Amino acid sequence: MKRTYLFLLFLLLAPLSLQANPLTKDFVAAAKERTKQQVTYDSSYYTIDYPNGDIPGHLGVCTDVVIRSYRQVGIDLQKKVHEDIKKNFSLYPSKKLWGLKGVDSNIDHRRVPNLQTFFKRQGQSLKISKDPQDYRAGDLVTWMLPGNLPHIGIVVDQKTSKGERPFIVHNIGAGPKMEDVLFDYPITGHYRYGLKD
Template sequence: MAYATDLPRAVIYDPAYRKINYPNGDVPAHYGVCSDVIIRSYRGIGIDLQKLLHEDIKANFALYPSKRIWGLSRPDTNIDHRRVPNLEVFFSRKGKVKPISKEASDYLPGDIVSWRLDNGRPHIGLVIDKKSSDNQRYLVMHNIGFGQIAEDVLFSWKITGHYSY
C-alpha cells in the first residue's frame, strides 16, 4: 500500500510537458500535478508506474484515451503516466476496481480516488491514514494547485474512480 504522507508540500503546480528519463523518470521534485502524488507515492515503495503504465499502453494503445483526448498516435513515456484518464484505465485494468459510494467507510488508506472537478477536469488523490477533524473520513493527499497536501476532500467533487493497487 502506498502512502503519500512524506511527500514535500512545497511543490509548484505545473502541468507543462517535460522530457524525462525512462524508466524511473520524474519532473523536478519541486514541480508536480495531482498525478505526481500517485506516481511518487508508489515510486517511494519501489513501484515505477511510469514503466508499468508505458508497457501496458504500448501493448494496448487502443484501450487508452490518448488518441481520443490528446490526438496521440503512440505512447509517450514523458507524459502518459501523468495523465489522470490514463491512470484510471491502468488501475481499472491492473488494480482492483472498488465501489464508488457515498459511504466514507468504503474508502481506506492506500485507496486511489479520481474525480471530475466542477469544471470537468480530471483529478486524482490518495487516501491516507489520517482522519478528518470530525473523525468521519480519511484525508486525501492530492495537489490541486497548492502543493501536495492532505485535505478532507473525499466527497468534494464527483467521484469517477475508486481503486486499490
C-alpha cells in the same frame, strides 16, 4: 540437518519476499511525506528519463503525488503504465482525448484518464459510494473538477476530527496537501493497486 535446510531455504526465498507488493502503510507514509515538499503546480510537458523518470522535484500536478508515492515504495508507474499502453494502446483514451497516435513515456503516466484505465486493468476497480467506510488507506480516488478537469488523490490513514472521513493527499494547485476533500467533487473512480496490508 533439517534446521540447516530450512535456514538455507529461508535465505534463498527471503529476497523474493522483498520483491513482493509493498505494504499499504509504507505507501500511505510516502504520500503523507509528499505534503512536506514545496511543489509548484506545473502541468507542462517535460522530456524525462525512462524508466524511473521524473520532472523536476519542485514541480508537479496531482498525478505526480501518486507517481512519486508509488516510486517511494518501489513501484515505477511510468514504466508500468508505458508498458501497458504500448501493448494495449486502443484501450487507453490517448487517441480519443489527445489525438495521439502512439505512446509517450514522458507524459502518459502523468494523465489521470490513463491512470484510471491502468488501475482498472491492472488493479482493482472498486465501487463508488458516499460511505466513507468504503475508502481504505492506500486507495486511489479520482474526481471530475469544475471545468471537466480530472483529478486524483490518495486516501490516507488519518481522519477528520470526528472520524467521519479519511483525509486525501492530493495536489489541486497549491502543492501536495492532506485535506478533507473525499466528497467535495463528483467521484469518477475508486481503485486499489499494487499494495498489501
